[in-house]
Amino acid sequence: MIKQITIKDFLLFSEAWIFIAISRLILVFVPFSKILPLLGTRVAIHENTYKNENHFKHISRAITRACRYSFWRTACFEQALCAKLMLKLRNKKSTIYFGVRKEAPEKELLAHAWLICNEEIITGGKHTELYTVLSSFYS
Secondary structure, three states, X not given: OOOOOOHHHHHHHHHHHHHHHHHHHHHHHOOHXXXXXXXXXXXXXXXXXXXXXXXXXXXXXXXXXXXXXXXXXXOHHHHHHHHHHHHHHOXXXXXXXXXXXXXXXXXXXXXXXXXXXXXXXXXOOOOHHHOEEEEEEEO
C-alpha cells in the first residue's frame, strides 16, 4: 500500500532535502572555523533535561525522510545543521550539542551531534544521555 503524502509534507521534505545537501556541502568544503558563527554563540553546558513534546516533529520527520532519499552522507552533524538552518528560517532559536562517548575501554571515542529547540530534541535524540557534552552553541 502506498502512503499518501500531503503537499505540505512534500514541501517540507523538499526543503529538508535541499538543506541536508547544503549542510553536507558546508561540512565538506568549509573550514570548521568558518562554520562556528553559523552554529551560534557558545553556551555553558547544562543538564540534559528535555521535554518529550512534538512541536517540531514535522521538521524532524522531514529531515529523516530527506536522509533516507539522499545519496550522500547524512550523519548526525549534517542532520543537526540542517535542522538549525530550517529553524533559523522560521526564526526559532535552537542549541546544537556536540558530545562523545567511549563504547568500551579498547574502542575509540564516538562523537555525536544533536539539536534541541525549546527543550525538545529535533535531531540525534537517541541515547543522548550516554554522551558527555563537550560544547554547545545557541542561536
